[in-house]
Amino acid sequence: MTDTARSGRLPVVIAPSILSSDFTRLGEEIRRIERGGCDRIHVDVMDGHFVPNLTIGPPVVRALHRVASRPLDVHIMIDDPDRWYGAYCDAGAAGLTFHVEASRDPAATCRAIRERGVRPAIAFKPATPIEPYAEAIEAADMVLIMTVEPGFAGQSFLPGPLAKVRALRERMGERIEIEVDGGINDETVVQAAAAGANVFVAGSYVFRHDDVAVPIARLREGARRARGEPV
Ligand code: DX5
Ligand code: ZN
Secondary structure (H helix, E strand, C coil): CHHHHHHHHHHCCCEEHHCCCCCCHHHHHHHHHCCCCCCCCEEEEEEECCCCCCCCCHHHHHHHHHHHHCCCCEEEEEECCCHHHHHHCCCCCCCCEHHHHHCCCHHHHHHHHHCCCCCEEECCCCCCCCCHHHHHHHHCCCEEEECCCCCCCCCCCCCCCCHHHHHHHHHCCCCCEEEEEECCCCCCCHHHHHHHCEEEEECCHHHHCCCCHHHHHHHHHHHHCCCCCCC
């Protein structure tokens, strides 16, 4: 029986962001977090326009997909996702998250991503309200509520966006995954899980440990404890 079937709740999912990994050894870094017990691998794509930083594109996602045994949770912080989503679906994303602020019709983009066999998700910057996006939320498998301004790892957690997490969980029940990304560590994960998030991205907190199994286990324990579940 799955965790969801037992408790009626979506399971806790830990997704380390490889943005904080050693880019000279990406394959080994993937193996390291998989051995450490991660559930998904969060991949941050930035275009130097939508956010003031530039990271990786489809060829690197394709290479990661060749070595990864866990699903790739690809977060595209780019202008015009309606033009580029296909390249990331083809590169091996299991889930593809794009920003509503950059999309002309996020509900239609979600449907197009799903047609490619990839799980669609929409992301909100800290100051973007969720109310105007009811149709897109219904069309998505997951909503990402950013808890830092997107662009860089290692920033401090912003608690304000947790109001959106609470509102979404209340409105949607367990019909949708809610992911938080930015400044997540063993303390902030508790606040985010208590608000209703079930998918937790962490970059610098995971990769600053030599043994990444330790922070991954702490994140999972913190989230489960906040949900009143056995750890
Ligand atoms: C920020 C990225 C995050 C970032 C998280 O724009 O979307 O995934 O890597 O890094 P930490 O956990 O260090 O805030
Ligand atoms: Zn991210």
